[in-house]
Amino acid sequence: MPKPVVAIVGRPNVGKSTLFNRITGSRIAIVEDTPGVTRDRLYHDADWRGCSFTLVDTGGIAVGNDDPLIVQVRRQAEAAVAEADVILFVVDARNGLTADDEEVANLLRRSGRPVILVANKVEDFRDPTPVHEFYRLGLGDPVPISAIHGLNIGDLLDRIVELLPRFHEVDDGEALRVAVVGRPNVGKSSIVNRLLGEERVIVSDLPGTTRDAIDTYIRRDEKEYVLIDTAGMRRKSRIVNATEHYSVLRTLKAVERSDVVLLILDGTEGVTEQDKKIAGYGHELGKASIIVVNKWDLVPKDDKTVVRYEEIIRRELSFMTYAPILFISALTGQRVARILPTVDAVGAAAARRVATSTLNDVVREAIMLTPPPAVKGQAVKIYYATQVKVKPPTFVFFCNRPDDVHFSYQRYLENQLRQAFGFEGTPLRLLFRQSKG
Numbered sequence: 116m117p118k119p120v121v122a123i124v125g126r127p128n129v130g131k132s133t134l135f136n137r138i139t140g141s142r143i144a145i146v147e148d149t150p151g152v153t154r155d156r157l158y159h160d161a162d163w164r165g166c167s168f169t170l171v172d173t174g175g176i177a178v179g180n181d182d183p184l185i186v187q188v189r190r191q192a193e194a195a196v197a198e199a200d201v202i203l204f205v206v207d208a209r210n211g212l213t214a215d216d217e218e219v220a221n222l223l224r225r226s227g228r229p230v231i232l233v234a235n236k237v238e239d240f241r242d243p244t245p246v247h248e249f250y251r252l253g254l255g256d257p258v259p260i261s262a263i264h265g266l267n268i269g270d271l272l273d274r275i276v277e278l279l280p281r282f283h284e285v286d287d288g289e290a291l292r293v294a295v296v297g298r299p300n301v302g303k304s305s306i307v308n309r310l311l312g313e314e315r316v317i318v319s320d321l322p323g324t325t326r327d328a329i330d331t332y333i334r335r336d337e338k339e340y341v342l343i344d345t346a347g348m349r350r351k352s353r354i355v356n357a358t359e360h361y362s363v364l365r366t367l368k369a370v371e372r373s374d375v376v377l378l379i380l381d382g383t384e385g386v387t388e389q390d391k392k393i394a395g396y397g398h399e400l401g402k403a404s405i406i407v408v409n410k411w412d413l414v415p416k417d418d419k420t421v422v423r424y425e426e427i428i429r430r431e432l433s434f435m436t437y438a439p440i441l442f443i444s445a446l447t448g449q450r451v452a453r454i455l456p457t458v459d460a461v462g463a464a465a466a467r468r469v470a471t472s473t474l475n476d477v478v479r480e481a482i483m484l485t486p487p488p489a490v491k492g493q494a495v496k497i498y499y500a501t502q503v504k505v506k507p508p509t510f511v512f513f514c515n516r517p518d519d520v521h522f523s524y525q526r527y528l529e530n531q532l533r534q535a536f537g538f539e540g541t542p543l544r545l546l547f548r549q550s551k552g
């Protein structure tokens with residue numbers, strides 16, 4: 116379950132990193148007296164009164180070091196708006212209100228995101244004057260704090276937690292959830308049974324699961340998985356017409372709950388319409404997928420069989436060319452041992468975060484090689500990009516005319532990201548947003 120994201124925004128030197136360290140209790144943000152020292156964005160989990168969230172210090176988002184400061188701060192703010200559920204806008208009560216603060220406030224107000232205005236460096240809470248002028252920003256009551264002395268941080272955390280979306284559920288820890296889906300009779304139960312019987316795999320029951328699928332917890336080499344098995348239910352449903360609908364719903368639910376989807380195909384039957392539909396669920400929901408061609412023992416083979424079969428799959432499931440393909444036999448056990456390592460790899464790719472600076476090096480180079488085509492004589496400019504989410508990796512590109520970035524150019528950018536960073540097995544999302552540059 117993704118945690119809500121709280122982003123810290125503000126001019127250089129207002130105390131963002133100090134606040135980040137104060138809340139997370141960590142020492143990882145670098146605090147220096149020089150403006151702009153926080154190198155890249157920093158992520159850290161924090162808890163308050165039973166609520167967990169991920170705190171992001173956007174201090175380092177500035178990618179072009181030659182940019183004027185205000186452009187850098189505006190970029191941070193844009194990234195925070197794109198990514199965050201709650202924004203902490205930090206101002207410096209000792210320095211007073213600046214024009215830059217006002218510009219960032221405008222941008223944040225227009226975003227419609229919940230913003231908490233934080234007046235930092237307040238060391239005397241009896242004197243209200245230093246925070247008065249910040250009311251002019253139109254962002255409500257400033258919360259006075261001292262990040263460095265830890266004053267009033269509890270009140271600030273209360274305010275944050277009040278604004279958090281209520282989607283933090285109990286996590287089943289580090290285990291990767293693997294949905295085993297496919298048409299009836301393709302061999303789902305046989306594969307699950309094989310996996311459970313694999314050497315080195317330790318199996319245990321998950322208490323209290325589940326109505327729609329059978330969850331099995333397994334551990335292999337210190338790695339944990341929950342197999343979500345949708346097999347066998349067909350036979351339990353007696354209402355004939357409802358059957359198809361019911362199994363669609365069950366498959367969807369299993370896919371929704373998963374990190375990685377094992378799409379099982381029957382090697383003796385090629386890719387059917389129903390296979391495409393089921394594959395589509397995972398893709399639409401942004402899940403990492405592995406295509407598992409089962410019953411390979413029954414397929415008459417020559418030296419081109421695999422290549423030909425791969426071609427068919429790539430053509431029929433053309434929307435998910437990122438998914439690796441495994442040819443296995445649950446009956447003989449052939450290559451079943453490849454499944455969990457592949458799950459690890461695609462699970463890691465889906466959870467991968469790319470540093471903003473590295474990402475922008477790749478994006479700049481891609482744009483230099485092939486710039487976005489102009490539309491109606493008007494140049495389309497992409498200024499910079501930032502990764503705003505994982506599972507699936509989601510990137511926001513800030514540009515002058517987001518609606519004019521053609522689909523084929525989006526594909527080009529996606530391919531460049533894949534070439535540079537891998538991302539095998541996971542879909543990517545590319546979003547285009549307006550920016551003044």
Ligand SMILES: Nc1nc2c(ncn2[C@@H]2O[C@H](COP(=O)(O)OP(=O)(O)OP(=O)(O)O)[C@@H](O)[C@H]2O)c(=O)[nH]1
Pocket residue numbers: 125126127128129130131132133134145146147148149150151152153174175235236237260261262263264
């Ligand atoms: N007096 C006082 N100084 C503070 C407080 N919080 C931070 N500072 C000081 O302000 C300076 C800047 O703090 P940082 O946390 O590095 O500021 P930042 O906003 O992350 O700066 P950049 O990394 O440049 O974006 C440091 O010298 C801190 O010690 C505070 O509550 N009171």
Ligand SMILES: Nc1nc2c(ncn2[C@@H]2O[C@H](COP(=O)(O)OP(=O)(O)OP(=O)(O)O)[C@@H](O)[C@H]2O)c(=O)[nH]1
Pocket residue numbers: 297298299300301302303304305306345346347348349409410411412413443444445446447
């Ligand atoms: N030859 C061969 N037969 C297999 C293989 N895997 C499964 N089968 C057979 O295919 C049939 C269906 O296998 P299941 O594992 O029950 O398939 P399922 O996808 O779980 O089916 P549902 O419960 O209907 O969703 C059984 O008769 C299996 O013995 C395989 O790799 N090779």
